[in-house]
Amino acid sequence: xxxxxxxxxxxxxxxxxxxxxxxxxxIVLFEFILPANKFLPKPSTLIEAVPALIxxxxxxxxxxxxxxxxxSVFLIxxxxxxxxFPIIVNASFQFKNLGIIFNTSKYFIPLFLILLFxxxxxxxxxxxxxxxxxxxxxxxxxxxxQKSYKVKEEYILSAKSFGLNESKLIKNIxxxxxxxxxxxxxxxxxxxxxxxxxxxxxxxxxxxxxGIFYQAIKxxxxxxxxxxxxxxxxxxxxxxxLMNLIKMKFFFWENLDx
Amino acid sequence: xxxxxIRLINVSKDYTxxxxxxxxxxxxxxxxxxxxxxxxxxxPKGSGKSSLLKIICGLEKRTSGGINSGGxxxxxxxxxxxxxxFNVEQNISFNSKFASAEIAKIIKLVGLxxxxxxxxxxxxxxxxxxxxxGRALANAPDVIVIDEPFxxxxxxxxxxxxxxxRDVFEQRKxxxxxxxxxxxxxxxxxxxxxxxxxxxxxxxxKLKVELKERKISIMExxxxxxxxxxxxxxxxxxxxxxxxxxxx
Numbered sequence: 411x412x413x414x415x416x417x418x419x420x421x422x423x424x425x426x427x428x429x430x431x432x433x434x435x436x437i438v439l440f441e442f443i444l445p446a447n448k449f450l451p452k453p454s455t456l457i458e459a460v461p462a463l464i465x466x467x468x469x470x471x472x473x474x475x476x477x478x479x480x481x482s483v484f485l486i487x488x489x490x491x492x493x494x495f496p497i498i499v500n501a502s503f504q505f506k507n508l509g510i511i512f513n514t515s516k517y518f519i520p521l522f523l524i525l526l527f528x529x530x531x532x533x534x535x536x537x538x539x540x541x542x543x544x545x546x547x548x549x550x551x552x553x554x555x556q557k558s559y560k561v562k563e564e565y566i567l568s569a570k571s572f573g574l575n576e577s578k579l580i581k582n583i584x585x586x587x588x589x590x591x592x593x594x595x596x597x598x599x600x601x602x603x604x605x606x607x608x609x610x611x612x613x614x615x616x617x618x619x620x621g622i623f624y625q626a627i628k629x630x631x632x633x634x635x636x637x638x639x640x641x642x643x644x645x646x647x648x649x650x651x652l653m654n655l656i657k658m659k660f661f662f663w664e665n666l667d668x
Numbered sequence: 669x670x671x672x673x674i675r676l677i678n679v680s681k682d683y684t685x686x687x688x689x690x691x692x693x694x695x696x697x698x699x700x701x702x703x704x705x706x707x708x709x710x711x712p713k714g715s716g717k718s719s720l721l722k723i724i725c726g727l728e729k730r731t732s733g734g735i736n737s738g739g740x741x742x743x744x745x746x747x748x749x750x751x752x753x754f755n756v757e758q759n760i761s762f763n764s765k766f767a768s769a770e771i772a773k774i775i776k777l778v779g780l781x782x783x784x785x786x787x788x789x790x791x792x793x794x795x796x797x798x799x800x801x802g803r804a805l806a807n808a809p810d811v812i813v814i815d816e817p818f819x820x821x822x823x824x825x826x827x828x829x830x831x832x833x834r835d836v837f838e839q840r841k842x843x844x845x846x847x848x849x850x851x852x853x854x855x856x857x858x859x860x861x862x863x864x865x866x867x868x869x870x871x872x873x874k875l876k877v878e879l880k881e882r883k884i885s886i887m888e889x890x891x892x893x894x895x896x897x898x899x900x901x902x903x904x905x906x907x908x909x910x911x912x913x914x915x916x
Contacts, residue, residue: 564748572742572763663753
């Protein structure tokens with residue numbers, strides 16, 4: 411087993427143990443010792459909150475709304491990058507330092523965009539899709555700008571010696587070398603995208619999962635907020651796991667960072 | 669008489685390093701490669717051998733001197749360059765105009781039949797070299813340039829690959845330019861060896877190798893030891909310090 415897999419495995423068991431301990435402490439403390447308090451609801455109240463979340467807060471519709479935006483944008487971004495890859499990679503040779511700007515702005519640009527988009531478009535699904543597209547594309551382009559010089563010289567030289575022209579070189583060597591890196595980039599920005607979209611939906615009171623948070627806070631419904639956090643963590647963890655599986659199956663070769 | 673495929677006339681290469689020093693890497697290199705010849709450039713590490721091979725392939729620029737070369741020259745770099753996103757069959761047929769039957773023949777020739785759907789990242793360096801070599805063959809080259817491919821191989825794999833390489837070379841009547849630091853390898857594989865010094869990289873001697881047969885056992889023979897001693901002597905006399913950079 412590789413060192414990386416061993417580290418991942420031990421990390422997973424640490425996280426699982428931590429979650430089990432926290433859950434146990436929470437159940438004992440808030441179900442039996444401090445059932446009535448201002449801070450956290452009883453665990454049994456959380457279970458009772460699930461039907462309310464589905465019926466009163468339209469969880470299923472909101473869930474489909476947000477999740478389809480997040481993952482369809484990932485898919486669209488991947489194909490956009492693929493179509494424009496020759497232009498992007500050529501630009502990266504000319505303006506290598508632009509990658510640092512793309513990369514360092516990945517956290518604060520979304521926050522500015524949320525405010526601007528809320529002012530300009532308010533609650534609009536198209537605005538939401540466009541907002542996520544900008545974040546994902548900006549980050550992935552940053553990855554290309556920063557790492558295009560890391561494509562192995564051995565691949566480039568041997569391909570050149572076969573007489574490949576520039577467009578074939580970009581398609582067969584650069585694009586292939588970048589595929590695992592781009593997927594790794596999507597995994598890296600996964601959390602940022604989820605956070606940004608929830609904040610966007612919260613601020614614009616949109617129909618998605620962020621909108622449920624807005625409603626729950628408006629009605630001081632702490633149980634719904636806790637249940638939502640648990641569900642979101644679960645969704646995030648499952649999707650991350652599935653995306654890792656896809657990467658291992660279809661983009662198994664080395665990243666440019668390795 | 670065999671046709672001359674490559675001729676280098678007084679090729680030199682200078683470059684400026686990261687600190688700003690002007691480095692004189694190659695000086696007045698002249699060599700020739702004829703059709704169906706296995707030519708080796710035997711040189712210590714850091715002598716500019718890889719740059720010389722890239723210059724031959726047109727992948728690196730020279731500062732001065734002339735090159736006459738005809739035909740397609742395919743390059744196999746130091747690290748086996750098999751593409752990790754392709755399996756054996758896809759790697760070997762990459763950019764090839766050959767029909768699938770011919771590709772299958774090449775796969776067999778390099779000893780990879782039965783492994784067509786294997787990917788290189790799970791295989792050994794020797795396996796990956798076979799893939800790179802197969803891909804070079806499938807591109808129908810006039811000359812194959814191979815740059816130090818066996819550095820990380822164990823002795824058994826090395827010997828197997830020496831035999832395969834020499835066998836395919838003879839069967840297919842190839843022309844190969846080979847770069848190495850290994851004297852044994854150079855003698856066993858080559859018809860002609862150019863000995864090169866370092867600082868600056870310069871050809872100091874040209875030797876012809878005439879072995880009765882190309883079997884591993886010949887490496888223990890008297891004539892083989894004589895050839896090896898001869899090369900060591902040349903380096904000792906002309907370039908004492910360089911010897912320490914060689915592997916035997």
